[in-house]
Amino acid sequence: MKQYLMLTNEELKRSWKIIVSVVLALASIEILTVVGRVIYQERQVRNYMSDAKVTESEALRSFGKLSFEQASSYFSYVIMIGIVLVILYAIQIWYRDWFGESKYIYRLLLLPGGRTKIFFAKWTSLALVIISFIGLQWTVIQLSYAIFNWLIKDNYRESSSLVLSDTLKQLYTMNGMDLLVFIILALFIVSFLFLLVLLERSYRKAKGLLFIVLEVAALFTIMMGGLYIIETLNIFLRHETAGIMVTIFVLYFAYTIWKSLRLLKWKISV
Structure with missing residues (x-):
């Protein structure tokens, strides 16, 4: 256990600068897109008022008010x-x-004890x-929403409530079970890539x-084939079908x- 914790800490230490830099860059892009969308909307309204010689309310009726859902459309x-x-x-x-x-x-493979800890540390x-990433992304959404409300004029804003696009709603439903399923799917993809x-x-x-192609083909065949057989037989209830697929x-x-773990133990050599 001690070696596993040390290896996990080592993996994070080796990558934390890149990870933090990427996260900050992505968060900055998201916040800037919201700010830019608000500025662009207000500039469009002002230019239209100047060119068409109309009032602000008439210009807003032409362009429509801006919602946070529209301002955060690039988040996905x-x-x-x-x-x-x-x-x-x-x-x-x-x-x-x-x-x-x-x-x-070579240093990792020659460590005393089993190689299982190498796999699970990564x-x-x-x-x-x-x-x-999921937690920080939600924080960025909340921060962007606060900045959006602070920057935009009340009469330019369509709604004062936090409304997300359909894609963001799927990721951030704030439902614990949905979030758990998303994390498990992400970890499955990680495990499959490791394999x-x-x-x-x-x-x-x-x-x-060749083995990689066979593994990918096996995954596709098992998932799609299983679903096809279940739907073709049509003898299972919806919750039974879900249970079989799970x-x-x-x-x-x-x-x-x-x-x-078997490959790491028996096939990977120094």
């Missing part, structure tokens, strides 16, 4: 960038150990990054690529971790 794109960066980090967290100047992977660091990386590192070249998902989740 920024979040997608964040998700892509997390996926890249899940791959980079392994490959940097092989391709770094010090070949850090897995835990990704879990902490994902949870932190693909370890397959490539275990077999290398064409054989490793069971398949949990079993495959466990398989990805088990397979990764």
Whole structure:
């Protein structure tokens, strides 16, 4: 346990500068898009008033009032960038150990005790990054909403309530179960990426690529095939169908971790 905690701390220390820089950059972009959207709206109204010689209320009727949902419309794109960066980090967290100047992977593999702690130290660091990203993103939304209300004039604002776009609503429902499901799905993707990386590192070249293709095909076949069979048979109730799919998902989740641990123990060598 002590080694596992030390390795987790080491993983976070090696990446915290990049992680903090990326998070601050994404948060800044989101806040600036809100500020820019408010300024652009007010400038459009003023220019229209000047050109068309109309009153402010008439200009607002033409352009419409601005809501926070409209001002934060670019947030979903920024979040997608964040998700892509997390996926890249899940791959980079392994490959940097092989391709770094010090070949850090050799030190890890030669540590006393089992190699399970290496896997779970990296897995835990990704879990902490994902949870932190979700929490910080919600903080940015709240901060952006406060800035939006502070900048915009009351008569330019459509609503004083916090309304999010459909994409953001799916991510930030403030429902504990929905949030838990989202985190579990994110950790499954991380585990699956870990498995693909370890397959490539275990077999290398064409054989490793073949195993990766087979693993991806197996995942697609299991999920889509299972869903197709259930819908074709049409003998299960909705909650029974959901239960079967969740069971398949949990079993495959466990398989990805088990397979990764076996590869790390028996196939990865120094």
